[in-house]
Amino acid sequence: MEPLKMRIAREIGTPALVVDLDVVERNIAKVQALCDAKGIANRPHIKTHKSVLLAKMQRDAGAKGITCQKIGEAEAMAEGGLDDIFISYNLLGEEKMARLAALMNKARMSVAADNPLVVEHLATAAALAGHDLHVLVECDTGRKRAGVETSAEAITLAKKIAATPGLVFDGLMMYPPEDGAAISNAFIAEVRAGLREVGLDIRVISSGGTPNLLNLGSLDGQTEHRAGTSIFNDRMMMAAGFASMEECALRIYTTVVSRGGPERGILDAGSKVFTTDTGWGLKGYGHILEHPEAEVARFAEEHGFLDLARCNDRPKVGDVVRVIPNHICPVVNVVGALVLVRGEEIVERIDVEARGRLT
Amino acid sequence: MEPLKMRIAREIGTPALVVDLDVVERNIAKVQALCDAKGIANRPHIKTHKSVLLAKMQRDAGAKGITCQKIGEAEAMAEGGLDDIFISYNLLGEEKMARLAALMNKARMSVAADNPLVVEHLATAAALAGHDLHVLVECDTGRKRAGVETSAEAITLAKKIAATPGLVFDGLMMYPPEDGAAISNAFIAEVRAGLREVGLDIRVISSGGTPNLLNLGSLDGQTEHRAGTSIFNDRMMMAAGFASMEECALRIYTTVVSRGGPERGILDAGSKVFTTDTGWGLKGYGHILEHPEAEVARFAEEHGFLDLARCNDRPKVGDVVRVIPNHICPVVNVVGALVLVRGEEIVERIDVEARGRLT
Numbered sequence: 001m002e003p004l005k006m007r008i009a010r011e012i013g014t015p016a017l018v019v020d021l022d023v024v025e026r027n028i029a030k031v032q033a034l035c036d037a038k039g040i041a042n043r044p045h046i047k048t049h050k051s052v053l054l055a056k057m058q059r060d061a062g063a064k065g066i067t068c069q070k071i072g073e074a075e076a077m078a079e080g081g082l083d084d085i086f087i088s089y090n091l092l093g094e095e096k097m098a099r100l101a102a103l104m105n106k107a108r109m110s111v112a113a114d115n116p117l118v119v120e121h122l123a124t125a126a127a128l129a130g131h132d133l134h135v136l137v138e139c140d141t142g143r144k145r146a147g148v149e150t151s152a153e154a155i156t157l158a159k160k161i162a163a164t165p166g167l168v169f170d171g172l173m174m175y176p177p178e179d180g181a182a183i184s185n186a187f188i189a190e191v192r193a194g195l196r197e198v199g200l201d202i203r204v205i206s207s208g209g210t211p212n213l214l215n216l217g218s219l220d221g222q223t224e225h226r227a228g229t230s231i232f233n234d235r236m237m238m239a240a241g242f243a244s245m246e247e248c249a250l251r252i253y254t255t256v257v258s259r260g261g262p263e264r265g266i267l268d269a270g271s272k273v274f275t276t277d278t279g280w281g282l283k284g285y286g287h288i289l290e291h292p293e294a295e296v297a298r299f300a301e302e303h304g305f306l307d308l309a310r311c312n313d314r315p316k317v318g319d320v321v322r323v324i325p326n327h328i329c330p331v332v333n334v335v336g337a338l339v340l341v342r343g344e345e346i347v348e349r350i351d352v353e354a355r356g357r358l359t
Numbered sequence: 360m361e362p363l364k365m366r367i368a369r370e371i372g373t374p375a376l377v378v379d380l381d382v383v384e385r386n387i388a389k390v391q392a393l394c395d396a397k398g399i400a401n402r403p404h405i406k407t408h409k410s411v412l413l414a415k416m417q418r419d420a421g422a423k424g425i426t427c428q429k430i431g432e433a434e435a436m437a438e439g440g441l442d443d444i445f446i447s448y449n450l451l452g453e454e455k456m457a458r459l460a461a462l463m464n465k466a467r468m469s470v471a472a473d474n475p476l477v478v479e480h481l482a483t484a485a486a487l488a489g490h491d492l493h494v495l496v497e498c499d500t501g502r503k504r505a506g507v508e509t510s511a512e513a514i515t516l517a518k519k520i521a522a523t524p525g526l527v528f529d530g531l532m533m534y535p536p537e538d539g540a541a542i543s544n545a546f547i548a549e550v551r552a553g554l555r556e557v558g559l560d561i562r563v564i565s566s567g568g569t570p571n572l573l574n575l576g577s578l579d580g581q582t583e584h585r586a587g588t589s590i591f592n593d594r595m596m597m598a599a600g601f602a603s604m605e606e607c608a609l610r611i612y613t614t615v616v617s618r619g620g621p622e623r624g625i626l627d628a629g630s631k632v633f634t635t636d637t638g639w640g641l642k643g644y645g646h647i648l649e650h651p652e653a654e655v656a657r658f659a660e661e662h663g664f665l666d667l668a669r670c671n672d673r674p675k676v677g678d679v680v681r682v683i684p685n686h687i688c689p690v691v692n693v694v695g696a697l698v699l700v701r702g703e704e705i706v707e708r709i710d711v712e713a714r715g716r717l718t
Binding site (some may be wrong): 149 | 369371372373406428429443448449451453454455473474476477504505506625630636661677688692693694695713
């Protein structure tokens with residue numbers, strides 16, 4: 001039988017983003033089981049796959065709802081039938097509030113806020129929609145991303161939310177660093193004590209991140225978890241100790257289109273496919289299954305430059321290779337077209353609905 | 360009157376990619392004038408803008424044809440009515456040859472090749488199309504990208520092209536480094552001499568790159584030039600000395616959605632909008648027009664992290680700012696939605712046809 005990669009190169013062409021649904025199903029089940037074991041609701045972040053089909057697979061496996069990072073993602077998901085959506089992002093502005101209000105009439109919406117202006121804007125969305133909007137206070141417990149930086153600020157903001165007509169204070173959202181449980185727990189305890197004085201409950205404590213699934217349960221009172229990358233995994237998740245190579249569900253199939261000397265090779269996928277994210281101290285931009293000693297050393301927009309110095313078995317022009325990228329999320333965002341397979345069988349080609357949404 | 364950026368934030372929402380057509384027209388005219396002054400044909404690379412509308416503006420200003428980097432780009436352009444297309448890339452595989460043959464019946468197509476396998480594949484496209492395909496030998500004259508590495512290889516490959524039924528040897532294509540004229544000229548002279556012995560002419564010498572427009576005319580016998588970025592320009596083109604800030608036609612409008620301490624700020628555009636390209640020794644990922652001392656220091660996927668340590672006038676939550684990115688080409692590829700303006704007037708919103716094409 002013709003190997004899958006030759007069939008994909010011949011029928012579909014390279015570069016191609018090939019997703020093994022058998023691996024995806026196992027990855028979804030693994031996360032759901034981790035959450036179930038700790039009694040924590042699973043609310044996967046769809047920023048990784050951006051696909052209604054895959055979000056529904058997560059829901060059908062037991063996810064309570066989904067997480068989105070922008071209105072456009074939530075619109076695509078609500079349109080596709082997902083009905084419990086948390087947008088873990090500060091939303092601002094008239095145009096976004098109108099869209100949020102429309103979403104509130106299609107799905108159970110909750111959102112994050114880390115400052116008073118966002119809360120004031122959210123109140124206008126609730127007024128437009130004519131019913132309540134659930135709001136979580138985003139807390140920075142060490143990652144230095146968004147979020148209020150002190151428990152005092154969190155308490156003040158929670159009170160403001162609770163006092164704002166149309167808004168319901170739901171709880172706290174955070175994205176702690178992998179070693180951030182102690183800081184997060186102190187933060188949560190202070191906020192809980194401060195809010196108890198005014199009779200406010202923290203009903204939801206939402207944490208996130210695929211690597212944080214490794215320490216699930218270390219956050220006091222965590223009620224739900226948002227993981228994105230775990231559905232596909234990538235080289236960073238291997239480096240983080242979360243995933244094995246067999247758990248990397250998405251591979252970039254690409255063709256060697258030029259060699260240029262004994263130690264160089266060129267793939268037909270560059271920064272416009274792989275993007276240039278690095279992290280976790282990784283060397284190079286991808287792992288080539290057929291040539292693990294080859295380094296994906298740098299990119300032009302449509303060229304992937306291979307350093308073959310450490311390769312005994314070197315690829316030749318015309319060879320098709322499979323690459324696991326460093327970070328899968330921006331790749332799907334650029335490309336938006338996936339080839340779904342099971343083992344050696346092509347199942348379906350899909351466009352992901354929320355790819356490249358600006359707002 | 361309401362300032363443009365407030366109107367865009369209110370009506371369209373941020374982040375938004377805003378292109379000033381007055382600046383675009385001046386940028387197109389500048390490149391055309393540079394080429395005209397040297398008697399070199401202008402064949403702009405559409406990988407930067409990916410838009411039929413903008414390609415037609417380039418053609419109407421005097422461009423001989425356009426350059427594409429992949430079949431999907433050429434298909435979008437041919438569909439839109441562009442009829443002289445050079446694909447400056449090694450194309451391989453059955454699926455691509457069928458599409459190339461279809462393109463040959465819509466537009467005058469030429470392509471690059473740097474190895475014998477590509478030439479053999481191109482012959483199958485010519486056979487399928489039923490007429491001749493024009494082929495240029497891609498030569499590496501110092502950038503270490505694709506291209507044959509020696510004049511001897513170029514001569515051998517040119518002879519193979521000329522001897523292959525259905526293929527026409529057109530000449531040489533290169534993308535020299537900015538200081539690469541001497542090496543390129545020696546390379547060209549050797550190939551010219553070698554081919555003269557067998558009666559083969561070099562009709563086309565195609566060079567490329569926006570920074571190389573600064574030394575246009577230094578390449579012996581150059582007949583055409585492929586520049587991409589010059590239509591929009593970016594921080595890299597400013598660093599390269601090609602463009603002024605006023606010649607940067609595309610700005611990313613983005614909102615400050617969080618502050619997080621006195622020296623930090625967060626934009627609602629991260630690596631999924633800006634991408635993470637750097638180059639030309641640039642510090643940070645963008646220049647903020649309103650806060651030139653602010654550094655766009657790093658990204659999460661949907662967060663742009665500002666270092667405000669050197670800012671006296673610091674942006675506050677809700678402020679809309681305009682950012683010139685380091686490298687504009689991958690940004691348009693991800694986003695694909697442009698707001699066209701002239702000065703303070705919104706003209707039109709367009710989707711760019713060839714955005715995110717995989718193959």
